Amino acid sequence: MRKTLIRLAAPVVLAGLIGAACTTADDEPDATDAVEESTDEPADEPADEPADEPADEPAEEPADESADEPADEEPADEEPVEEVQSGESLLDTVIANDSVRCGTRDALPGFAVLTEDGDHVGFDADFCRVIAAAVLGDATKVDFIDLETPDRFTALQSGEVDVLVRNTTWTASRDGGEGATFLQPNFYDGQGMMVSADSGFAALTDMDGVIVCVAQGTTTEGNAAAEANRLGLNWEIRAFEDVELIQQAFEAGQCDGWSSDRSQLTGLRSEFPAGPDALTILPETFSKEPLAPAVSDGDTQWAQAVNWAVLATIQAEEFGITSENVGDFADTTDITIQRFLGLEIAGDDGAAVLDPGLGLPTDFGFQVVSQVGNYGEIFDAHLAPLGLERGVNSLWTDGGLLYAPPYR
């Protein structure tokens, strides 16, 4: 008798556990939503929210608890969750979490390097801070998440990161197939080829019957193959999971060429163990690599917020506003700068501040510039020391590609 009881009890307990797992999974969104709403209320929406949700919630909860059959419970529970999710932008979640989860990398000199103190330093890392400064008003509120190249889109799709600022090239199939929305490129790059200085290669066409090493899962792999076909050269392409291995293979003489974005090559060359002079970057650039921040598809509000945060750095440089002189613009009379910095603009019926309705604080331009800096400052701090020229990454007024739409 006792044995049968135990035998009976085991599946019951199992079923109970599964049931418990299911119901907690269903309940959790409610709990977090409730928290989010409560944190939202004082900050943003004073009038709207409370009327909607709390009215529903208490009415349902007691009904749920007394209900016996789980089948009845689920549909009733899920409805409100769906509504909230479809209407809610990641922007609200980021504000509620008070932190931007930024997908980046840990060992690319100039762009993002994890220092011994646990800080992320570099061009991409600073653009993560730009987004935090714009959305949350505090550039330090960034949660850096280091991602390997093959995992980056999965992390974005699954919501592990809010935004990807990770040397990612904007291409059509990534736009379409990876569920990513690419925004204003923060660096216009192109693929180049690095060879060892004593190899005797002076141009791509010298390289016939060679092994070219690249990083896995990048556009680089395909570009190199396409370029070899175009030039009628025989390149054997080897792909490695991480940059460390490529470097080892290159040093051991397994690779004749090391192909990647020119900016990356410049960064890697500057840190090469045998010194930068041991390596030469060939003059040809054989692809377009617009490196752009990316967010998940289907969330226009968050995409716009990130986009305008990036654009603010370009706009600030165009205005000549830097992190040092931004204070001096407090009493400017230039209306375009007043709008950009969120200053009060005197009008006929009193002063007003421009709020374009992006969901960002009106002074986000000021926060970005004062806490991180304008585009030129970020470039000069991280990329210029590697020996990179501004080139196409100059303002349009200087003949470059950087052009911000008017802020008004």
Added chain:
Amino acid sequence: MTTAGARVPLWRDVRVLQWIIQLVVVAAAVLLVFWLYGNYTENSERLNIPTSFDFLDNPTSFEITGNDLSQNAPVRDAYYEGLLNTLRVSVAGIVAATVLGTIIGIGRLSQNWLVRKMATVYVEAVRNVPLVLFLIAGFLAIVLGVFPQIADAWEPLGLAVISNRGIAIPWYDGAGYGLLVIGLIAAVVAWAVSRWRQVLFARTGATPRTGLWAGGAFLAVVLIGWFGLGYAWSIPEIDGRLTTGGIRIDPSFFALFFALVIYTASHIAEIVRGSIQAVPKGQGEAASALALSGFQRMWYVVLPQAFRIAIPPIGNQYLNLIKNSSLGAGIGYYDLTLVTQTTVGNGSPAVPAFGITLAVYVTISLVTSLFVNIANRRFKLVER
């Protein structure tokens, strides 16, 4: 508790309750899967990610090392190449690991103190180190550390070219799978000859020497085929920074093969040792009493019985080896896993792409265990 004859109400009938509970568990499992699938399709739709398998017809846009697949070939061809590469390293690894593992396993039971201790040290040291370390060691220490650069490659006897860009060995010069077909025909002929010798032995008592006869027949058929079809050797040569001629074993293949064999052999060695010790001692003693030599005792009496015991656990090791071959992705071996990762990195949707890979690995594993089960059924003791 219940008195005999009294009807148990349905809700207290153990049989009914057991059925109900099992049905509930199954229903919960099915619902969970549906719920997860629903989540996946809904989220994919929201993110505008395709959930169909149409991506298989898109061009790959990348090239596979050591293969002339063009980057305009469809993704399904790349999958096919990845599968072939997985099978190549798995089959080669399984054969080599079985041989090495058996030798070391026997070595652990050797009468010779040095051999015994060396085998023990090997097993204990290798078995307790993660496989990835051997993979990294194989690549960094051996391929990049020991092998020379192409400019001063080793050329033993002028037949092979060994450098850190690969090991080029002589290979036959001919179209496609001709040699494989010849080999298969030769194997069938060799099998027929050995059967004939056994039948002859049973009838006349003449020494069968099946191994010698079968080997000779195999060689004869291969040679006839070789010259009949006009095949020639192709000897590898250094040509600039690459090699031409022969066949080149990719350095990442070498490193992966090395790691898989070293690691799996240590596990197989333990299985072999255990299985030999599980053969009753009297069997070996009886063989000695019949004046069989040490080798004969092992080969004809002990090992056949030991392998009967060893087949199921060794089959598990084969499955492990096949699955572990996916680690080669890290050092750039284009197996199924790396092809999937690369195609996902180039715009193929992750869930269908990895779904295919998952299904293929499951299929390979199930087929392998099918063969292991067939072998097990064939060799197990028939009890009457």
